[in-house]
């Protein structure tokens with residue numbers, strides 16, 4: 001068997017083309033959706049991601065504003081930027097690029113963002129609503145994964161979903177969204193003994209741990225759907241995921257590539273949340 005590719009790049013492009021029309025209609029009504037991105041410091045990867053988010057906004061007709069602050073920025077200075085953007089009527093979404101320098105508490109920063117502008121879906125109020133299934137901004141990577149599964153006609157209800165990784169931005173929330181879709185969900189992480197005994201049971205396997213090529217074909221049940229959230233560099237400096245693609249391709253029924261899988265869907269969901277927020281402007 002050779003796995004069917006779950007093409008996130010293609011789905012993202014078609015969704016973004018639709019969004020462009022919605023933005024155009026909104027703009028004609030005098031509402032230009034606006035996203036503010038705050039980047040603290042000079043982390044190379046962060047700068048690349050932020051640039052790519054801005055390019056996507058621009059293409060869709062969404063106004064984007066970048067505030068690039070120095071590595072030495074204090075928590076209070078950053079909080080003042082957030083307070084200002086919370087009150088800015090031209091801004092519908094606020095994204096503070098993570099990770100932040102160590103002098104700044106990420107949790108304090110996330111909690112300062114108005115839930116009405118929390119397009120990352122990281123605020124405790126957004127997380128709480130996600131857990132109870134109320135309407136809210138969903139975190140972009142987990143939401144993008146659900147959209148990719150649905151577009152690939154993968155049934156989620158009743159399936160055993162195994163999530164490897166328990167970060168607040170991917171692992172934990174993707175498990176919750178899979179549960180909301182009626183999967184049976186198992187979480188695995190760095191303290192899980194005998195990881196492979198569990199991953200092999202997965203009908204849907206989501207891997208978000210940041211270890212290059214951790215998952216091999218012997219860790220995957222034949223016919224499983226495998227979602228790779230990893231963004232690593234391999235021994236040759238090439239971008240690669242947490243899943244050994246060439247290996248797992250032989251056993252999975254569906255598999256996301258890196259790049260071109262989950263990453264482009266993340267950005268798409270960010271744009272969607274920003275547009276949704278603009279529609280709800282009051």
Ligand SMILES: Nc1nc(=O)c2c([nH]1)NC[C@@H]1CN(c3ccc(C(=O)N[C@@H](CCC(=O)O)C(=O)O)cc3)C=[N+]21
Pocket residue numbers: 048049052095096097098099120140231239258259260261262263264266267
């Ligand atoms: N507040 C906040 N929100 C985030 O959503 C957030 C964050 N902080 N910090 C960092 C992570 C990472 N992240 C990615 C988004 C898109 C790609 C993406 O589009 N990747 C392309 C490849 C990019 C390349 O070629 O380097 C792909 O997978 O095809 C990757 C990574 C968002 N994050």
